[in-house]
Amino acid sequence: MGGFTKIRAEQGEKQKALEERDMAVFQEVLPEAVSKANAAEDAVEKAVITSEMISAGGDDLDEVRQAVQEAQKAMGEARIFLNAKQASARRHLERAGAPQKNEELGEPKQQGNVIAFGIPQVRALKADPKLTATSCGYVAEEYTLSSASVDSFIPGLVYLPGFLTVAEEQELLAAIEAATWDGDNKSRRTQQYGYGFHWRHRHSNALVKLEPPRDAMPACSEAILERLVRDGHLASSAFDQCIVNDYTGGQGIKAHRDREFFGEAVVGFSLRDRAIMDFRCIRSGEVRAVLLEPRSVLILTKDARWSWQHAITPAPTLLWRGSTLPRGHRTSLTFRSIADWGVVAEA
Ligand SMILES: O=C(O)CCC(=O)C(=O)O
Ligand SMILES: [Fe+2]
Incomplete structure (x- = not known):
């Protein structure tokens, strides 16, 4: 190697080492930055609730509300930014083959049917080339579902790919796009219909008639819900509440179980691009993943409704059965009936 080439090579190595060190430092501080952003976002949210509780507002209150909304939007953007940086730092370290924080370069750690994140994805895929990434870790193909559901997958879970027509999807999207967004629900956008629900109110006044x-x-x-009844997938087409969730830029929804004051059946329509919904059994910790295709319908009843939590995997791309799939913009509609009217605020 000539002198000049050698220097260039050495500089390149040095630069690479510096970059790796920066990425490692970055990865160290990111969890704290994310948790700070979340805390700030929570504080903003509390301010929103307080401002809503101060009854009938004059001009000042409107100004406060607007300021709060702007702050909220900024927090949401900060959070998306941090999530994206965290993912890119992780990818960079994987490419560099560096061990993840708190992990030796050992065997994949398996807990129940889940392989914990923390080993580089390439290494995980070497052990099993058909892995799927969920919000809890990787799972093998046998725990994933992409075609019409069987009851053994999760009892009470009904997955119907392609149930909505393109025309129905278009009509729903046109109505949603023409309506305003609530902007009160963390970083993803939401719209509510029928009864408004605030996730912070656990019992009384949790729902208000809109x-x-x-x-x-x-x-x-309604026509789609009636068709679900006619086809024998649903006992009743009467729902009291609909929430529209709009996910972009790798947004997700944290693992949760829909509130107990909602009824037995929860129905979801998926519009636009696909996403992975993952399920975690509250008792056993078992994890399953469903690929929600555009125009599919998902119904949760029985165990799927009460004994398993569900989440939308937050990630800029999807790892599904070993393939990386692009992630775009997904809009979902979730229909719920009210089972306990005691939580509804007085008119
Ligand atoms: O986007 C989805 O399909 C899930 C929404 C959801 O779980 C909820 O709003 O409770
Ligand atoms: Fe939910």
Whole structure:
């Protein structure tokens, strides 16, 4: 190697080492940065609730509300930014073959049917080339579902790919796009119909009847719900509440079980691009993943409704059965009935 080439090579090595060190430092501070952003976002949210509780507002209150909304938007953006940086730091370290924080370069750690994150993805895929990434870790193909569900997958889970027509999807999207966004629900956008629900109110006043035009369900959803009844997938097409969740840039929803004051069946329509919904059994910790395709319908009843938590995997791309799939923009509609009317605020 000539002198000049050698220097260049050495500089390159040095640069690479510096970059790796930066990435490692970055990865160290990111969890704290993310948790700070979350805490700040929570504080903003509390301010929103307080401002809502101060009854009938004059001009000042409107200004406060607007300021709070802007702060909220900024927090949401900060969070998306940090999530993206965290993912890119992780990818960089994987490419560099560096061990992840708190992990030796050992065997993949398996807990129940889940392989914990923390080993580089390439290494995990070497052990099993058909892995799927969920919000809890990787799972093998046998724990994933992409075609019409069988009851043994999760009792009470019904997955119906392609149930909505393209025309129905278009009609729903047109109605949603013409409506305003609530912007009160963490970083993803939401709209509510029928009854408004605030996830912070656990019992009394958890739901309020919405004013027209939000008192009715979005366009054409009733016809789809009736078709689900006609086809024997659903006992009743009567739902009281619909929430629209809009996910972009790798956004997700944390693992949760829908509130107990909602009824037995929870129905979800998936519009636009696909996403992975993962399920975690509350008792055993077992994990399953479902690929929610555009125009699919998902119904949760029985165990799927009560004994398993569900989440939308937050990630800029999907790892599904060993393939990396692009992740775009997904809009979902979730329909719920009210089972306990005691939580509804007085008019
Ligand atoms: O986007 C989805 O399909 C899930 C939404 C959800 O779980 C909820 O709003 O409770
Ligand atoms: Fe949910």
